[in-house]
Amino acid sequence: MGKYIFLSGMSKVYIVEIIILLAVVILIGIICNKKKISKKIPKKNSNVLGRTGAALIEVEKQKGFRPLPIIILLVGILIIALQYAFEKPQISGDIKINVGSQIDDSNLKIMYHNKNIFNSVIGISQIDTNIIGEYYFNIDVPYGKNRKITKRIKVIVTDTEAPIIALDYKNGDKVSYTKDLTVEGYTITDNYDKDIESKAKVSIKQKNEKIVVVSYYVQDSSGNIAQESVELEIIDDVKPDLVLNGDANVTIDLHGKYEELGAIAKDEKDGDLTEKIKIDGIVDTNIVGEYVIKYTVSDSSGNSTQITRIINVVDSKGVIFLTFDDGPSANITPKILDILKRKGVKATFFIVNYNDNTEYLVKRIVSEGHSIGIHGYSHDYSKIYVSEDVFMENIETLKNKIKNTTGVNTKLMRFPGGSSNTVSKKYCQGIMTNLTKRVNNEGYRYYDWNVSSEDAGGAYTSTAVYNNVVNYLSKERINVVLMHDATDKVWTLNALENIIDYGLSHGYKFSNITEDTPLVHHRINN
Ligand code: ZN
Numbered sequence: 001m002g003k004y005i006f007l008s009g010m011s012k013v014y015i016v017e018i019i020i021l022l023a024v025v026i027l028i029g030i031i032c033n034k035k036k037i038s039k040k041i042p043k044k045n046s047n048v049l050g051r052t053g054a055a056l057i058e059v060e061k062q063k064g065f066r067p068l069p070i071i072i073l074l075v076g077i078l079i080i081a082l083q084y085a086f087e088k089p090q091i092s093g094d095i096k097i098n099v100g101s102q103i104d105d106s107n108l109k110i111m112y113h114n115k116n117i118f119n120s121v122i123g124i125s126q127i128d129t130n131i132i133g134e135y136y137f138n139i140d141v142p143y144g145k146n147r148k149i150t151k152r153i154k155v156i157v158t159d160t161e162a163p164i165i166a167l168d169y170k171n172g173d174k175v176s177y178t179k180d181l182t183v184e185g186y187t188i189t190d191n192y193d194k195d196i197e198s199k200a201k202v203s204i205k206q207k208n209e210k211i212v213v214v215s216y217y218v219q220d221s222s223g224n225i226a227q228e229s230v231e232l233e234i235i236d237d238v239k240p241d242l243v244l245n246g247d248a249n250v251t252i253d254l255h256g257k258y259e260e261l262g263a264i265a266k267d268e269k270d271g272d273l274t275e276k277i278k279i280d281g282i283v284d285t286n287i288v289g290e291y292v293i294k295y296t297v298s299d300s301s302g303n304s305t306q307i308t309r310i311i312n313v314v315d316s317k318g319v320i321f322l323t324f325d326d327g328p329s330a331n332i333t334p335k336i337l338d339i340l341k342r343k344g345v346k347a348t349f350f351i352v353n354y355n356d357n358t359e360y361l362v363k364r365i366v367s368e369g370h371s372i373g374i375h376g377y378s379h380d381y382s383k384i385y386v387s388e389d390v391f392m393e394n395i396e397t398l399k400n401k402i403k404n405t406t407g408v409n410t411k412l413m414r415f416p417g418g419s420s421n422t423v424s425k426k427y428c429q430g431i432m433t434n435l436t437k438r439v440n441n442e443g444y445r446y447y448d449w450n451v452s453s454e455d456a457g458g459a460y461t462s463t464a465v466y467n468n469v470v471n472y473l474s475k476e477r478i479n480v481v482l483m484h485d486a487t488d489k490v491w492t493l494n495a496l497e498n499i500i501d502y503g504l505s506h507g508y509k510f511s512n513i514t515e516d517t518p519l520v521h522h523r524i525n526n
């Protein structure tokens with residue numbers, strides 16, 4: 001058995017060496033033999049020698065001692081034996097680890113006497129197998145009889161796994177026209193690269209009129225490539241966008257004029273479809289009532305959108321809308337409310353900021369059925385008309401406060417100084433032109449007036465206030481009357497009852513402004 005163990009420990013190198021050694025020895029042996037023979041038998045005398053000559057040659061052959069091949073053989077055996085005896089373990093292969101996975105040392109061999117003496121690597125746990133790279137560490141390799149050698153082991157942590165592209169769609173799926181397949185419809189994950197999706201290349205090719213081929217390609221940081229593609233049918237199931245020009249709720253005075261402002265239609269695929277909008281419905285401004293206008297548009301794929309506009313034809317001719325600005329005041333407002341209550345008349349209060357002492361009046365205004373509107377948290381022209389944003393904040397702050405106090409989310413408002421004011425020019429050129437549009441766009445309905453009591457300038461007696469109002473009332477139109485209930489407006493308070501009596505005795509109706517009340521606007525001067 002020992003023989004076999006020895007032979008099995010003979011690596012190919014030794015066997016090759018032994019074969020070469022034997023070949024060399026045999027070759028040298030043959031060469032030496034030939035030299036002897038040619039010396040003893042001269043060619044010229046060969047036929048004279050006869051039998052005795054032949055015998056002589058035999059003797060020479062038998063007696064011939066050739067030391068060189070034997071020496072070579074012995075020296076060769078010695079060298080190979082020493083080589084064998086002093087052989088050291090040899091490392092072949094590295095440890096290769098796929099990033100993030102278990103250590104795989106099957107590739108590593110430590111060969112000694114034609115045997116792999118490697119069994120396990122201690123200390124490899126120091127390596128972070130989650131990070132790609134080349135690592136080295138030393139191990140002690142025991143071999144032979146109590147011998148030991150330190151070897152340097154190379155550990156390669158690599159990523160051999162390609163990213164995974166998961167598609168949301170399969171071949172033949174129908175996809176909406178708006179889907180942007182370059183940014184959605186797939187997810188990519190990679191075992192190593194965190195930000196792999198940003199490396200994706202998505203290309204879309206039109207195969208025919210309906211079908212597109214979407215191809216996805218991605219390469220991770222280690223060069224592993226993943227590719228996927230899918231054939232999709234693109235369908236247009238997106239409705240056109242339809243937006244009204246002007247308000248969705250319009251109030252028109254009886255016998256007034258309805259102006260059709262139309263709408264704008266846009267489609268994802270077909271583009272501008274405004275020309276194709278169908279408008280259905282009629283508005284008879286000679287009959288009080290609610291009218292509905294329908295706007296319909298269809299795109300080339302048959303998707304259609306419909307929106308409506310409601311038109312209220314109201315009879316506000318001969319109606320008086322009393323409005324009180326700049327309140328509430330602790331002394332005037334309660335008395336005005338008392339008169340209105342006694343007379344059964346509803347009015348509208350465009351208020352400014354109020355405090356704890358006057359908060360109950362805001363609640364009272366609402367609870368007694370009057371309308372509440374926004375005049376402004378602050379009334380200071382120099383502060384509120386400096387910019388559009390500042391103005392909007394000024395009305396929104398009060399709007400929110402009113403909502404907290406009363407629960408009413410009012411959309412009614414009146415600009416301090418009216419929309420025709422020129423004082424705002426001092427603080428911001430053109431601000432009224434922009435603000436009147438902006439408050440409209442943000443859903444407010446602002447009211448100016450067409451009858452002014454002049455109680456804030458010029459009329460300082462109740463008679464003057466009374467005359468200014470009653471002289472300008474008209475039964476042929478809506479009457480929005482400007483008055484004030486600020487602290488000093490005693491003359492307004494004293495004129496109020498007479499104004500109401502005049503109106504009632506002359507066939508006028510009184511009402512409070514609502515969102516259906518036709519708008520009364522001044523000409524913009526800034
Ligand atoms: Zn005011």
